[in-house]
Amino acid sequence: MLVLHVTIHVLPEHVDAFRAATLDNAWHSLQEPGVARFDVLQQEDDPTRFVLVEAYRDADAPAAHKETAHYLRWRDTVAPMMAEPRRGVRCTALTPAPLG
Amino acid sequence: MLVLHVTIHVLPEHVDAFRAATLDNAWHSLQEPGVARFDVLQQEDDPTRFVLVEAYRDADAPAAHKETAHYLRWRDTVAPMMAEPRRGVRCTALTPAPLG
Numbered sequence: 001m002l003v004l005h006v007t008i009h010v011l012p013e014h015v016d017a018f019r020a021a022t023l024d025n026a027w028h029s030l031q032e033p034g035v036a037r038f039d040v041l042q043q044e045d046d047p048t049r050f051v052l053v054e055a056y057r058d059a060d061a062p063a064a065h066k067e068t069a070h071y072l073r074w075r076d077t078v079a080p081m082m083a084e085p086r087r088g089v090r091c092t093a094l095t096p097a098p099l100g
Numbered sequence: 101m102l103v104l105h106v107t108i109h110v111l112p113e114h115v116d117a118f119r120a121a122t123l124d125n126a127w128h129s130l131q132e133p134g135v136a137r138f139d140v141l142q143q144e145d146d147p148t149r150f151v152l153v154e155a156y157r158d159a160d161a162p163a164a165h166k167e168t169a170h171y172l173r174w175r176d177t178v179a180p181m182m183a184e185p186r187r188g189v190r191c192t193a194l195t196p197a198p199l200g
Contacts (some may be wrong), residue, residue: 003141041191091141
């Protein structure tokens with residue numbers, strides 16, 4: 001299974017707004033048929049750092065996600081909140097248990 | 101929920117052995133009552149890079165995990181396979197859907 005792993009560093013003054021916008025995006029993304037997981041993790045010792053772990057059921061699902069209204073709204077809302085460009089890495093899940 | 105997020109970079113000649121040892125550890129870890137998830141992700145464009153996403157049900161579970169025979173076996177087996185020290189970051193899961 002394809003997992004997109006996104007590391008994000010936000011400006012301190014935008015942490016609360018980023019959390020709210022990202023949880024909204026996560027909730028809507030979980031309704032997409034191609035999305036098995038959409039986890040939002042916040043680093044304990046530095047709350048300006050987040051990780052999104054997005055598990056997709058098929059190869060077309062990431063592109064479909066990027067066309068949704070909730071993704072586009074999130075992308076535009078959080079753009080000015082970034083401390084540095086976010087970094088996405090495509091991974092293959094090897095886990096013995098199924099994701100989702 | 102506490103999520104331990106571990107990034108790992110292995111030497112190219114040890115990728116297959118690292119995968120095997122880590123999947124063994126993941127399978128056994130998923131039998132621990134305190135472990136909700138133990139995902140093993142391998143980076144698509146650089147297969148020497150892995151991420152473990154370990155979700156724990158309570159604050160004591162990570163310490164309990166580190167005392168298990170399968171963790172200690174994994175730790176000793178993979179120690180000589182590392183290209184650089186692995187990096188663990190403690191995170192809080194904010195995700196709207198429950199993990200596990």
